[in-house]
Amino acid sequence: MRLTRIEHSVMLAIAVIAAEIIALGKVPAYPLLMLSIVPPILISMGAFAINDYFDIAIDRANSKNRPLVTGSIKPHSALAITAMAFLIGVALAAFINIAAFLIALIFALLAYAYSYRLKRIPLLGNIYIAFTMVIPFIYGSYVVTYAFPAAISLICLVVFLSGLAREMHGMVRDYEGDIKAGKLKNLVFFIGKARSSQLAFILYIEAIVISIFMLFFSAPFRFNAVYALPIALTDIMLAYVAVGFLLGKESKSFFRLSRNLSLGAMALATLAYLLSGLFFLPL
Numbered sequence: 001m002r003l004t005r006i007e008h009s010v011m012l013a014i015a016v017i018a019a020e021i022i023a024l025g026k027v028p029a030y031p032l033l034m035l036s037i038v039p040p041i042l043i044s045m046g047a048f049a050i051n052d053y054f055d056i057a058i059d060r061a062n063s064k065n066r067p068l069v070t071g072s073i074k075p076h077s078a079l080a081i082t083a084m085a086f087l088i089g090v091a092l093a094a095f096i097n098i099a100a101f102l103i104a105l106i107f108a109l110l111a112y113a114y115s116y117r118l119k120r121i122p123l124l125g126n127i128y129i130a131f132t133m134v135i136p137f138i139y140g141s142y143v144v145t146y147a148f149p150a151a152i153s154l155i156c157l158v159v160f161l162s163g164l165a166r167e168m169h170g171m172v173r174d175y176e177g178d179i180k181a182g183k184l185k186n187l188v189f190f191i192g193k194a195r196s197s198q199l200a201f202i203l204y205i206e207a208i209v210i211s212i213f214m215l216f217f218s219a220p221f222r223f224n225a226v227y228a229l230p231i232a233l234t235d236i237m238l239a240y241v242a243v244g245f246l247l248g249k250e251s252k253s254f255f256r257l258s259r260n261l262s263l264g265a266m267a268l269a270t271l272a273y274l275l276s277g278l279f280f281l282p283l
Contacts, residue, residue, distance in 0.1 A: 003052060003067045003078060004045035004085075012044050012136045013037040015270050019140025021277035022151050022220065028144050032096070036143045039093040039104045040136050046085030047111035047132070053078040054115045061176070086111075099142040107135055123187050126171070130163035133266070151218050155273055158207045158214075159266070162238060165203035166262045168196050169245050173255045197245040204242040208235045211269070225281040230272035237265040 016037050020028050027033065052059065052068050053075055059066040067073040086108040093104035110118075110128060119125035134156045141152045171188045188196045211231050214221045221227040241258045 003049050003073055004081065005048045006045065008048065009041040009044045011267050011270055012040045014267075014274055015136035016040055016140035016143070018270060018274035018277055019137040019152055019155075020144045022155075022273065023141040023147065023149050024144040027278075032143070035092065036096055036100070036140065039089040039096075039100070040107075040139060042085040042089030042092075043104060043108050043111065044132075046082040046089065046108065047115070049078045049085070050082040050112055051115040053082070058174075082112075096143055099146065100139060103135065103139045103142065107132070107139075120185075122185060122190060126164060126167040126187065129167050130160050133159045133163040151214075151220065154210060154214050154218055158210050158269070161203045161207040161210070162262075162266065162269075165200040165207070165238075165242065166266070168200040168203070169241065169258060169262065172196050172200075172245060173259070194248070197248070201242045201246045204238050208238060211235060220276050220280065223283045224276050224279075225283050226279045227272050227276040228283060230268050230275075234265045234269045234272070237261045237268075241265075 017033065020033065020036065028036075052066055056068050056075070059069045064070075068075060068078060090101070090104045090108055094101040111132075114125060114128050118128055137152055137155050137159065138148075141148055168187065171186050172193050175188050175193065191199075211234070215224075215228055215231070216222060238261075241262050244254055244258060
């Protein structure tokens with residue numbers, strides 16, 4: 001579970017369900033609902049396992065408690081987990097529809113490509129990671145309909161912008177390990193920590209502005225307290241992280257807090273999308 005970062009898979013499942021409910025306008029049939037969340041869960045697990053396999057050297061510098069670094073799991077076991085998760089996940093998606101199958105297949109291929117090579121290409125790898133946060137909403141929408149509602153588009157935009165900002169903060173946080181151990185020449189290497197933090201701040205603010213726009217102009221979020229309250233807290237958390245990096249805070253305690261806050265904020269936002277599709281409580 002630690003190798004595959006199972007908490008991320010739980011978030012993906014919630015995102016898929018939220019997208020299905022918003023796109024369909026109701027809860028889909030339970031057999032389809034349960035089947036549809038399995039492929040993204042498995043592929044996400046495989047993606048994290050293969051990432052740790054290729055990142056052993058970097059993790060020895062940045063995350064010494066990772067299972068492959070401590071030896072609690074052997075590298076060949078991580079490869080086996082990846083292969084099984086990818087194959088079963090993509091195969092199950094084929095039983096849903098062709099769109100779900102293609103999205104699952106592309107996601108699995110890109111996950112391997114990212115760990116093997118894409119992460120070493122400045123910015124492109126970070127864009128991919130931000131895109132993986134968007135994929136469950138696209139996938140969930142196409143599970144139940146071939147339309148792509150405006151509400152899903154707005155969610156994707158918010159998630160992509162905040163996800164890319166979080167990636168940039170991650171590069172700032174892991175700069176020493178990435179450069180010294182991994183020899184990665186990422187965006188921070190070229191433009192520096194300060195400019196990277198400024199760019200992340202802009203992206204977070206854009207995401208916050210769009211999330212506020214959704215409260216006034218996009219169903220099912222329009223004047224819905226079920227959306228407004230958790231999103232307000234989410235925006236406050238993200239703004240705090242963005243300002244902290246902008247001010248140049250680099251203590252280990254702040255980095256740990258910022259990582260947890262940004263992840264918690266994105267989980268809270270995903271929950272807000274799900275509950276907004278189920279309930280309406282007027283402001």
